Amino acid sequence: MKEAEQTKQYTTQHLASTLETQLNTIERRMIEKLRIGEGLYDFYNYTQYKDGNESGLINFEANKALRQLVAEFPIVHSVYMYRAYDQKVLTMDSFLSVTEFPDQPYIFQEYQKTDRTRAWSIPRMYTDGIGHEPSQEKVISFTQRTQLPMGDQGIIVINVSLKQLLDVVNAIVNPEHTFLMISTIDDELVYATNELDNSKRITTKLSSKYLQWEFQSGLQTTISLHALRTISRSWIIFGVAVIVISLVYTIIITKRNYQPIARIVNQIQSFQKHMNITKGSTDEFSFIQKAIERLNDENIRYEATVHESMQQSKTQAFIKLLESNNEGNYKKWGLTLEKLAIPKEIQAASVVIIEIDHYEAFEKKYKLAEDQGLIKFALSNVLHEYLINTGYVWSEWTRLNRMTFIQLMDDEQQFEDWLQALETFRVWVAVNMGLTVTIGIGKVVYRWEEMYQSYMDAVEILKYKYSSGTNRILRYEYVIPLKSNNLHLYYQKMNRLVHDFRRNQKDWPQQLDEFIQQWQAELFTNDENSNLLLYFKRLLIELELKLPTELKKTWGEVLDTRWETFAHKESVQEVTTCIKELLHELYNQFTAYMSSKDSNQTIHQIRKYVDENFTNPELSLNLISEEFNLNSKYVSQLFKEQLGINFADYVMERRVELAKTLLLSTDTSINEISLQIGYEIPLSFGRAFKKHVGVSPTDFRKNMIEEEEKFIN
Numbered sequence: 001m002k003e004a005e006q007t008k009q010y011t012t013q014h015l016a017s018t019l020e021t022q023l024n025t026i027e028r029r030m031i032e033k034l035r036i037g038e039g040l041y042d043f044y045n046y047t048q049y050k051d052g053n054e055s056g057l058i059n060f061e062a063n064k065a066l067r068q069l070v071a072e073f074p075i076v077h078s079v080y081m082y083r084a085y086d087q088k089v090l091t092m093d094s095f096l097s098v099t100e101f102p103d104q105p106y107i108f109q110e111y112q113k114t115d116r117t118r119a120w121s122i123p124r125m126y127t128d129g130i131g132h133e134p135s136q137e138k139v140i141s142f143t144q145r146t147q148l149p150m151g152d153q154g155i156i157v158i159n160v161s162l163k164q165l166l167d168v169v170n171a172i173v174n175p176e177h178t179f180l181m182i183s184t185i186d187d188e189l190v191y192a193t194n195e196l197d198n199s200k201r202i203t204t205k206l207s208s209k210y211l212q213w214e215f216q217s218g219l220q221t222t223i224s225l226h227a228l229r230t231i232s233r234s235w236i237i238f239g240v241a242v243i244v245i246s247l248v249y250t251i252i253i254t255k256r257n258y259q260p261i262a263r264i265v266n267q268i269q270s271f272q273k274h275m276n277i278t279k280g281s282t283d284e285f286s287f288i289q290k291a292i293e294r295l296n297d298e299n300i301r302y303e304a305t306v307h308e309s310m311q312q313s314k315t316q317a318f319i320k321l322l323e324s325n326n327e328g329n330y331k332k333w334g335l336t337l338e339k340l341a342i343p344k345e346i347q348a349a350s351v352v353i354i355e356i357d358h359y360e361a362f363e364k365k366y367k368l369a370e371d372q373g374l375i376k377f378a379l380s381n382v383l384h385e386y387l388i389n390t391g392y393v394w395s396e397w398t399r400l401n402r403m404t405f406i407q408l409m410d411d412e413q414q415f416e417d418w419l420q421a422l423e424t425f426r427v428w429v430a431v432n433m434g435l436t437v438t439i440g441i442g443k444v445v446y447r448w449e450e451m452y453q454s455y456m457d458a459v460e461i462l463k464y465k466y467s468s469g470t471n472r473i474l475r476y477e478y479v480i481p482l483k484s485n486n487l488h489l490y491y492q493k494m495n496r497l498v499h500d501f502r503r504n505q506k507d508w509p510q511q512l513d514e515f516i517q518q519w520q521a522e523l524f525t526n527d528e529n530s531n532l533l534l535y536f537k538r539l540l541i542e543l544e545l546k547l548p549t550e551l552k553k554t555w556g557e558v559l560d561t562r563w564e565t566f567a568h569k570e571s572v573q574e575v576t577t578c579i580k581e582l583l584h585e586l587y588n589q590f591t592a593y594m595s596s597k598d599s600n601q602t603i604h605q606i607r608k609y610v611d612e613n614f615t616n617p618e619l620s621l622n623l624i625s626e627e628f629n630l631n632s633k634y635v636s637q638l639f640k641e642q643l644g645i646n647f648a649d650y651v652m653e654r655r656v657e658l659a660k661t662l663l664l665s666t667d668t669s670i671n672e673i674s675l676q677i678g679y680e681i682p683l684s685f686g687r688a689f690k691k692h693v694g695v696s697p698t699d700f701r702k703n704m705i706e707e708e709e710k711f712i713n
Helices: 002-036 040-044 052-072 104-111 162-172 222-256 258-274 284-323 330-339 359-365 369-386 412-432 448-462 476-482 487-502 508-521 526-545 549-566 572-598 602-613 621-628 632-643 647-665 670-677 682-693 697-712
Strands: 076-083 088-090 095-097 124-127 136-146 154-161 178-184 189-192 201-208 213-219 348-356 392-399 402-409 437-441 473-475
Touching: 002 040, 002 052, 002 136, 002 154, 002 162, 002 178, 002 201, 002 213, 040 052, 040 076, 052 076, 052 088, 052 412, 076 136, 104 136, 104 154, 136 162, 154 162, 162 189, 284 392, 284 402, 284 448, 348 412, 348 448, 359 369, 369 392, 369 402, 369 412, 402 412, 402 448, 412 437, 412 473, 437 448, 448 473, 448 476, 473 476, 487 508, 487 526, 487 572, 508 572, 526 549, 526 572, 549 572, 602 621, 602 632, 602 647, 621 632, 632 647, 647 670, 647 682, 647 697, 670 682, 670 697, 682 697
Parallel strands: 437 473
Antiparallel strands: 076 088, 076 154, 088 095, 124 136, 136 154, 178 189, 178 213, 201 213, 348 402, 348 437, 392 402
């Protein structure tokens, strides 16, 4: 009887310890989440986030962490968070003011406590107030103040279902042989197997400070104990008998099968001798063990190879499906889709390309291929998580910087929800992963045979990324209609800008600002923008060669160094803004130099005289030398050194520029224009114009007037 009482005491201690361990594990897990963050930290630092969308995302991550805690521990009924800053409560199902929350009294009671000793509450009724008839549950609650370590920003409350906690007790206690009563320190009954009367003797009393519970247990009768003892001894005897019989049977079987085993051992020994392995080097069982290990390793390698081969086959099929026009091979592709367990019939679908922006910087930041692969794996997983409710997603990395996926939708009505999920994914990546992505969306299609066209649409739309900008979603049907046909006009505008720069036109900065603004508004392809930049740089290099010697070195160093940084930009907005700043800086240097050199010097007066009289047919070096009493060769040399251009070329440029203006803005005949700009012989004017512009005056007027008007508009 004494042994039975000791056993019962041990059982009761084990029961109390089990309950404490389960609750203590929940408590530690919650504290761990608070220390690590896992979405809870940002919720209590609400003052750092003013943007509404960002606040919603923070609530989503915190709610996700709460749900994970409930999923991890089935006995947890609910969890909610109270933030003192704005008196808000976040539950697993809602986000509301504390005044609207049914558990408000408990929150204020716990938050205002001065004693911060952690303990579980006595059993209480809890309701979340959701629905027309809110459900009530009897729970015990644990309250943790946040943030650690001060705990003045709010509290987190974990409610454990008393019913599910007591199910643990029912699994341990057998009411036929023992009785158990659990009560709180306030004598409130928590659990009892049956009523306690005089026939039941209490043998064990325990108190749990952590739970604030008292445990009382004992035996129902002594008869059950004797019966149990008899049954136990019978089972021991039965167990010993089974062991003896097993040993005898093993000996018999071993003797019966000795001959086959001996033959196997002889074969192993013969193989060892054939392989020149000494008898003492290894025994037969070691040989068998090594053979099994090798077989195991081979099997693992084979399974890994098969899995890798299947993944490669799936990727190759994906690329071939999108990059090949399979209009006539649908039956063959139907079999391929069936093998890959991909739906053959679709209601609506679209191909999307996600491109990592500034990929060169991405490679510098993550130099190891393993790190790059980990980031890309995370991007894929996050994408699937955001699109899990919008249909089937098949994604593959088709380029180093591009992840392509096919989105299958149940119907076209899901399209707007899908776009919203994709936009949320884009924002999440920018906020949490330290990089941005640009997303190109092809048109919606309704058959697998049309998937190629949707893919080509997505590829095409990303060709306009340079003009549209990074970190955004580009839709084919919205962007393509806006593409520009004015590319050739920008080559002309660049020529005019460089020419006016060399002439030191006072309104040149305004011309540059207007040109940059117009360029930023145009929608050109990436290649078209790159070609424009290369052409602009070539013009500036040619201009550099014509500058005075003192400016050439400074100009070359600044242009080469600054232009090199432009190559890493991925949008016209960024590049053209940098170009504008650079050219304003160079123009200021040029005007300052010209002002310092021209003041009180002859060249300033000569150039002013030429600008006022270039329409004079008699204008020449001889006329200039007579006017300023200088040698004509000295005038020519002075022009070349100070202005970077020959005298004759300078006069011709001024005349041709005026002619271009008159050809486009007036109906004056070519002969009359020739006389107005200083050419007495129209044939000489025609030759000079064609040499400078590349076409005759007639062709220039005929072909350019309409485009010039379009450009101005």
